[in-house]
Amino acid sequence: MRWLRALEAVVLREAIRFLRQTSRLASAVVRPALWLLVFGAGFSNVLGISITPPYQTYVTYDVYMVPGLVGMVLLFQGMQSSLALVFDREAGFLRLLLTAPVPRWFILFAKLLAGTILGVLQAYAFFVVAWLAGVDYPLFGLLTVLPAIVMGGFALASIGLLLTVHVRRMENFAGTMNFVIFPAFFLSTALYPAWKIAESGALWMVWAVRLNPFSAIVEFIRFALYGIFAVPEALVTVGVGLLAFLFAARGYDPQKGVLGRRGRDEG
Amino acid sequence: MILEVEGLTKNYGKLRALDRVSLRVEAGSVTALLGMNGAGKTTLFQLLTGLFVADAGRISVFGHDMRHRPQAALARLGIVFQQPALDLDLTARQNLNFHARLHGMTRAAMRTAVDAALAQFGLADQATKPTRELSGGTRRKVELARALVTSPDLLLLDEPSSGLDTQARHDLTRDVFQATRERGIAVLWATHIVSDIEDADAVVVLARGQVVACGTPASLLASTGSDTLEQAFLALNRKPA
Numbered sequence: 001m002r003w004l005r006a007l008e009a010v011v012l013r014e015a016i017r018f019l020r021q022t023s024r025l026a027s028a029v030v031r032p033a034l035w036l037l038v039f040g041a042g043f044s045n046v047l048g049i050s051i052t053p054p055y056q057t058y059v060t061y062d063v064y065m066v067p068g069l070v071g072m073v074l075l076f077q078g079m080q081s082s083l084a085l086v087f088d089r090e091a092g093f094l095r096l097l098l099t100a101p102v103p104r105w106f107i108l109f110a111k112l113l114a115g116t117i118l119g120v121l122q123a124y125a126f127f128v129v130a131w132l133a134g135v136d137y138p139l140f141g142l143l144t145v146l147p148a149i150v151m152g153g154f155a156l157a158s159i160g161l162l163l164t165v166h167v168r169r170m171e172n173f174a175g176t177m178n179f180v181i182f183p184a185f186f187l188s189t190a191l192y193p194a195w196k197i198a199e200s201g202a203l204w205m206v207w208a209v210r211l212n213p214f215s216a217i218v219e220f221i222r223f224a225l226y227g228i229f230a231v232p233e234a235l236v237t238v239g240v241g242l243l244a245f246l247f248a249a250r251g252y253d254p255q256k257g258v259l260g261r262r263g264r265d266e267g
Numbered sequence: 268m269i270l271e272v273e274g275l276t277k278n279y280g281k282l283r284a285l286d287r288v289s290l291r292v293e294a295g296s297v298t299a300l301l302g303m304n305g306a307g308k309t310t311l312f313q314l315l316t317g318l319f320v321a322d323a324g325r326i327s328v329f330g331h332d333m334r335h336r337p338q339a340a341l342a343r344l345g346i347v348f349q350q351p352a353l354d355l356d357l358t359a360r361q362n363l364n365f366h367a368r369l370h371g372m373t374r375a376a377m378r379t380a381v382d383a384a385l386a387q388f389g390l391a392d393q394a395t396k397p398t399r400e401l402s403g404g405t406r407r408k409v410e411l412a413r414a415l416v417t418s419p420d421l422l423l424l425d426e427p428s429s430g431l432d433t434q435a436r437h438d439l440t441r442d443v444f445q446a447t448r449e450r451g452i453a454v455l456w457a458t459h460i461v462s463d464i465e466d467a468d469a470v471v472v473l474a475r476g477q478v479v480a481c482g483t484p485a486s487l488l489a490s491t492g493s494d495t496l497e498q499a500f501l502a503l504n505r506k507p508a
Binding site: 002006021094098254255 | 337
């Protein structure tokens, strides 16, 4: 019961904060919408995608982009939620969370869950924008894509959480976010399929794209949107999420983690 | 004994912040932890609240070892940190509700306890304002009300009056003594401002990471030959540890 109430506390707080931060709310939808409308329009005639799974016919570039942009929404939400944790640390609020009478790993899990829920809501808001913009995707896919969005959101939030163990100041974290978000996004299948890159001859980039866990998350979402459960991508997504969470929980453990050993101005 | 600290040692690299610190807090008593800046008070609080672990020594809260059963110990503590720890985007009531939920209080119990805590500290009419809009003194009151909302048995205060003006400090001190005496809550109050804790039942003086004296205020005056607690405190800090 205590754990459930603690979970409720963390999720409610995140929701209240998110709703009060109107610029964050707006940017969550506007950012991917701009990519879709501007980038998608500019390249739609250049970068049509021929028949390749999960698509059963030639698709326009904006259709291809949608799962990648959903991944982008989750990626930004994951990093924003970690940034909020770093802010909580600097503002002293994290101490309150870490002295709650529930295990620390559970508090961190609650933070991740709250971030994931916000990510899911933003992803669906973007689906609505994409639909209004005339992008064609199967409506039943909105249901089948849910597990992929949840798992992808959790994995990306976990990676962000792991970053907060090692990057502890706001100014450093903001810089680190750029080093995570941009390579993760551009060296993935979010904007172009791996075989298109292979055709261009940039083999190093093909490897980078294939090894990038964000590619697995995007493909997991892409296939799920068409009702196909992509097992390898799902395994990578869940595996990366769990590993990042376990390392982060260990990092925050006062007995084992780096934060507990460092002490002083931490926490 | 509700809090027992034995041989607590904490190092930051080569710096020994706490050196075999031992102290006790009895049920229902107000114990002052006096120490100059850098004496190790905040480090001790970080260990007492389980934020970090000591390199050596043991902390027992109501018989629960802080290293092995921190949750059981934390459930009975109310904490006010030196650095303000309010979510400024939330209202005073939302901050208290958050804390009550974090401690697993049921909705009905939460509502009653939050109303009572807000009323006790004269915050009822400011409960719906974002904490960002409240003065420093009022924010401290909100933190104090929050610490008491879960009906703790031991209240840990780490320099709660730091940064407050004279009037706000006076009000805060009065409120703490009144609220804890009424409810029979024990207090460990870390500060360097002697006037805040003149009514304490016991005093522990920390200097350079070591306990250099402990006892009742009267016994400290007697042992140092001082007329006031402030003189005793200064005298104890002059002595090499």
